[in-house]
Amino acid sequence: MKNTSVAMPMIKRQKSLLCSPLLGAILVSMAFFIASALIVIDHKQFPNLRAILVQRSPELRKPEALQVTPINICENQCSRDGSEALPKGIVSKTSDLEMRPLWGPRKKRKNVKSPMSLLAMAVGMKQKENVNEMIKKFPSDDFVIMLFHYDGIVDEWKDLEWSSRVIHISAISQTKWWFAKRFLHPDVVSEYAYIFLWDEDLGVQNFDAGRYVSIIKNEGLHISQPALDPEKSEVHHEMTSRESGSTVHRRIERMSRSRKQCYRNSTDPPCTGWVEMMAPVFSKEAWRCVWYMIQNDLIHAWGLDMQLGYCAQGNRTQYIGIVDSEYVVHYGIPTLGDSSQNKTNSDSSKESSSKESVPLESNHTDIRAEVRKQSFNELETFKRRWRKAVQEDECWVDPYNQH
Secondary structure (H helix, E strand, O other): OOOOOOOOOOOOOHHHHHOOHHHHHHHHHHHHHHHHHHHHHHHHHOOOHHHHHHHHOHHHHOOOOOOOOOOOHHHHOOOOOOOOOOOHHHOOOOOOOOOOOOOOOOOOOOOOOOOOEEEEEEEOHHHHHHHHHHHOOOOOOOEEEEEEEOOOOOHHHOOOOOHHHOEEEEOOOOOHHHHHHHHOOOOOOOOOOEEEEEOOOEEOOOOOHHHHHHHHHHHOOOEEEEEEOOOOOOOOOHHHEOOOOOOEEOEOOOEOOOOOEOOOOOOOOOOEOOOOOOOOEEEHHHHHHHHHHOOOOOOOOOOHHHHHHHHOOOOHHHHEEEEEEEEEEEOOOOOOOOHHHOOOOOOOHHHHOOOOOOOOOOOOOOHHHHHHHHHHHHHHHHHHHHHHHHHHOOOOOOOOOOO
């Protein structure tokens, strides 16, 4: 029977264990201790021991026999792959997204005591007005901004006052998860306290980024999202709907929109330990785990939401939550697959909720339908891979397995 306590699994990994500095020190100390003990035994406690050993083992008559061979500590040092040829002090393990001037001193932050966070969004020109309003909510002194341009248009953003200080990356018809897997490696974003990986169709009139970060930090949330205004949003799961008068909620105790009944003692998503994928916020520790779970070839990331709890840095019912006091509107505007026909955020959420009424291409292919079909196929692929990984990894223990 596997361990059923809700705690993060102790994963036995031989490589990481052998590269532990503490273990290396222990092994070296043990070697010297044993060698010293043999010398003490040989010369002090048992003066005839060497003669006895030589009599029984003729090989010990050689002069070099029973001599302690010094251990070369340097040969046992573990290095990062590819850095073995370099002196350890020159190896730079991480990076960041801060732009540096070609000459002169770098611009100093006003709030140097607080670490910066990162906002990354996949954007298109049709949502330029709304994206502009969203970015204004994230102070440049506290946030680095990265925009993923899925329509390939970059120059037409230059008229916005903040455009020159954000990072622009362009690739035609790619999702934010495709971009995130390739450009948000944990070693690149390790300097940022929180990673906001948002869609472009969010209304932020009732959202303050500074207050949001303060709340999730005080609440100890490693994975979170702002609640959705139920009156104006396209709400897919009851868990994300705003609870009036609350600061944060971590569970629901009613029927979810996925037709799953949720109770006070429910421990599984989407009743608790769950956020939706349109506006997730990750601590840098949680993101390191999530990045590894994102499959390189599954660009829609369907199914990822149900497994995020494994990256919560502990009990998912405690470290994942929805922030009610800083909430947004989800317009639910279709983008990829129909970027030339997008509605803008000025359309009402009711009009934008009819996702399937999208014009067809000249070859009569319903692009939106094809995208959804691909998303469902990727969901099944991800589920199969998860099951296979669980079955094959004998060292992994599921902290949420109740059987």
